[in-house]
Amino acid sequence: MARAGLTGERLAQAGAELADEVGFDQVTVSALARQFGVQVASLYSHVRSSADLKARIATVALTELADQAATAVAGRAGRDALSVLADVYRDYARKHPGRYAATRFVPGSPTPEQVEAGRRHSELVRAVLRGYDLDEPAQTDAVRLLGSTIHGYIQLESAGTFAFTEPSSDDSWPRIIDALDTLLRSWS
Amino acid sequence: MARAGLTGERLAQAGAELADEVGFDQVTVSALARQFGVQVASLYSHVRSSADLKARIATVALTELADQAATAVAGRAGRDALSVLADVYRDYARKHPGRYAATRFVPGSPTPEQVEAGRRHSELVRAVLRGYDLDEPAQTDAVRLLGSTIHGYIQLESAGTFAFTEPSSDDSWPRIIDALDTLLRSWS
DNA sequence: CCGATTTGCCTAAAGCCTTTAGGTAATTTC
DNA sequence: GAAATTACCTAAAGGCTTTAGGCAAATCGG
Numbered sequence: 001m002a003r004a005g006l007t008g009e010r011l012a013q014a015g016a017e018l019a020d021e022v023g024f025d026q027v028t029v030s031a032l033a034r035q036f037g038v039q040v041a042s043l044y045s046h047v048r049s050s051a052d053l054k055a056r057i058a059t060v061a062l063t064e065l066a067d068q069a070a071t072a073v074a075g076r077a078g079r080d081a082l083s084v085l086a087d088v089y090r091d092y093a094r095k096h097p098g099r100y101a102a103t104r105f106v107p108g109s110p111t112p113e114q115v116e117a118g119r120r121h122s123e124l125v126r127a128v129l130r131g132y133d134l135d136e137p138a139q140t141d142a143v144r145l146l147g148s149t150i151h152g153y154i155q156l157e158s159a160g161t162f163a164f165t166e167p168s169s170d171d172s173w174p175r176i177i178d179a180l181d182t183l184l185r186s187w188s
Numbered sequence: 189m190a191r192a193g194l195t196g197e198r199l200a201q202a203g204a205e206l207a208d209e210v211g212f213d214q215v216t217v218s219a220l221a222r223q224f225g226v227q228v229a230s231l232y233s234h235v236r237s238s239a240d241l242k243a244r245i246a247t248v249a250l251t252e253l254a255d256q257a258a259t260a261v262a263g264r265a266g267r268d269a270l271s272v273l274a275d276v277y278r279d280y281a282r283k284h285p286g287r288y289a290a291t292r293f294v295p296g297s298p299t300p301e302q303v304e305a306g307r308r309h310s311e312l313v314r315a316v317l318r319g320y321d322l323d324e325p326a327q328t329d330a331v332r333l334l335g336s337t338i339h340g341y342i343q344l345e346s347a348g349t350f351a352f353t354e355p356s357s358d359d360s361w362p363r364i365i366d367a368l369d370t371l372l373r374s375w376s
Numbered sequence: 377c378c379g380a381t382t383t384g385c386c387t388a389a390a391g392c393c394t395t396t397a398g399g400t401a402a403t404t405t406c
Numbered sequence: 407g408a409a410a411t412t413a414c415c416t417a418a419a420g421g422c423t424t425t426a427g428g429c430a431a432a433t434c435g436g
Binding site: 377378379380381382383384385386387388389390391392393394395396397398399400401402403404405406 | 407408409410411412413414415416417418419420421422423424425426427428429430431432433434435436
């Protein structure tokens with residue numbers, strides 16, 4: 001019998017694609033095995049559990065997102081950097097809803113890769129904040145504010161909370177980013 | 189055989205309590221049946237499906253939260269109102285993590301009760317914003333900003349994102365609310 | 377108050393998902 | 407080419423969801 005060539009890597013990658021197609025919650029070890037035309041139990045040689053699979057998908061997404069954000073922010077500062085960073089997150093969430101949902105998956109204790117990815121993300125936000133000259137602890141407050149707002153907006157938007165009401169969500173978004181920029185500029 | 193006296197109402201209520209104890213994701217029709225000392229299939233006379241049960245729990249939580257917020261905001265304005273409203277959400281999330289998680293449950297199409305509860309929430313935020321004199325569309329933008337930030341913060345905080353780093357999450361929170369107050373005051 | 381209807385809870389069963397145990401065959405290593 | 411490793415398999419147990427069909431308790435009409 002020919003082998004499918006499964007590895008933890010490929011499963012996480014395929015799981016990420018599957019998540020975008022059917023939704024992160026619908027990603028199961030069974031569904032993934034079906035995709036590879038393989039028996040369910042076979043995947044358990046590469047993945048410890050269903051939660052482990054999801055954690056791996058989360059890592060894929062978190063890393064991919066950090067890479068894109070890093071590229072986008074490079075060479076920019078101030079309002080420009082802030083806007084581009086926020087857009088990367090939002091665009092990623094729209095393009096890869098399953099992967100984005102995966103980034104919210106928190107296993108009991110995060111893996112080292114996830115901790116590292118998390119560090120990269122907050123480091124990027126801090127880089128953007130360099131353009132606003134804030135001291136500690138204000139800088140940490142600002143990181144939390146930006147993270148909360150951007151993530152919260154994406155979350156509510158994708159839940160449909162802003163749909164069917166004027167102004168459109170697309171119109172509110174840049175104005176909210178503008179407001180954050182103003183706020184950071186005058187952070188007491 | 190004595191009857192347990194199940195109704196959709198009581199199941200939703202018990203489901204909400206169970207959610208706080210074991211986590212919203214762990215609330216299953218089976219677990220609930222076990223709590224009532226009743227066969228699983230019996231619940232299906234009162235609840236259409238697992239998703240229906242979760243939607244009912246979401247409605248319970250959304251309504252409860254709107255009630256508390258309405259009480260807290262009554263008779264307050266400006267920064268005071270904003271701060272109290274935000275605290276109600278955050279305290280509710282800490283006290284009732286399962287219920288709060290339930291508020292994020294979005295079934296395919298929301299029930300009329302959920303739509304109504306959602307309307308109440310945005311209406312409350314609008315009431316708070318009356319203290320800041322904003323015209324449309326700025327007011328809607330501001331509603332979205334506040335909703336995103338408050339919800340986003342609670343979400344990240346409960347995921348542990350802010351844990352183990354200085355300043356404590358409790359310290360950042362009021363400063364972020366302050367910053368939002370300042371921002372709203374000077375919304376261009 | 378009693379028979380008829382409704383309603384609440386039950387048993388049974390099928391389908392899907394997770395996870396473990398233990399086996400066979402393909403691949404790699406020496 | 408033999409030995410060791412690795413990839414995938416079959417089997418099986420246990421949990422959750424959901425539907426179908428049945429009995430008994432509560433309620434209603436006369």
